[in-house]
Amino acid sequence: MIDIGVNLTNQRFDKDRVEVIERAKSLGIQQLLITGTNVEESQKALALCHEYQQQWQDCLYATVGIHPHDADHVSADYIEQLQILAKDDVIKAIGECGLDFNRNFSAPAQQIKVFNEQVVLAEQLQMPLFLHQRDAFEPWFNTLTPYFNRIPAMVSHCFTGNADELKQCLDAGMYIGITGWLCDERRGQILRDIVSHIPLDKLLIETDAPYLTPRTIRPKPKSSRNEPSYLPYIVAEISKITGLDQDEIACQTTINAKRVFNLP
Template identity: 45%
Template structure:
């Protein structure tokens, strides 16, 4: 099997990032050539969500979007932002609310501001009925508390770019969350534990993503000179997940595609 025959869905790529501006069309062409049929473009700020929506409009059927405010930008969240997100999630191009959640590792926004922005976006998900695209780092207890407050009133939710420990994974799975796995699993320094934990994710809750331009797989050879990750490397992530689970790459490609299409209503 070649990459081109895989039919993969990248559930999280930051294609609005400035690093993609010089060769955006070529990035999409390389993704298609390596078996990526659909990409969900992450909205992580007011401006980024607008841009993700515009990309999805320009590439119907291939690119889709999320709309949200990442916890790094939580201090920017105001009524105008809330209204913008509500307008965007009402469009067919936007498939999920987020990226939203909590990040106490970087603390680019105060904890209180992060929680407030997260709660407002959870309310949007309750109101619109679309899935949640979630981020959590070093904030598990507060994250779970916020999620639990509305879990019975929201539908599908994915904890994207999961890099946590077993107890966190169990908490997410107990709440019927989907799990997004990135190239972090390819990092022998930081991601070794993921190779064990990914086996615990039920087949119907597993999805894969690049989080491009971040998280270039560490074991990729040869590495691109610019060190920028892009969706074409999703096949490499798929292979790593398959190896860790002791399954065929084609099977992981098929089940993660089916899960993503069902989750995002692609």
């Protein structure tokens, strides 16, 4: 299995980051993609990959990008900084980038500007996009539309949309990232109703740790912190809902992730 979205630079992992990675490895999670959410976090993600490269060869990779929450705080040269970071072999995508009009921690107009600049960067570098979208589907999709055939791959990270939005994403050739949101019948029922519509060759799995801990974990963990070792619970829930074999889901999503992110 490959966890394509882990916020491993988050301070909630500061005390036991090595143990977190070891637990994931012991459960068959071969590779982790550390999410970059701004220039500083992207630098930290890159540094983590190199710090543990000798200990866990070909295990840790990362993305570099600006999350929409951070769009108001970019420097004048942030694109140049991302471009420099992206030259490193362990960087496998541009993102997490996109639009979030749910909380509007950054002004919508600035979110759109910063998102568009990163889409252009992904095209220039011919790198995949790791995409965030919440309550902003139409402007998000419109921003991406001119680039569907010009960027190697697009991943709708932590997909929480409806059936129509899923269809549009799949018709555009996007890959769909499924998280522990699926394991929450309170918030995730719409996703649970449509997850069977995702072709297995377009499916990716991710924890988005330390967020979105699967509610299906038994016994319930003492800490609310999610971690990569909980990825099998997402596979199990996909299997339960779709009827697909867990091993088949694990195998095909691994193949998909290696293809999308050019992983060894």
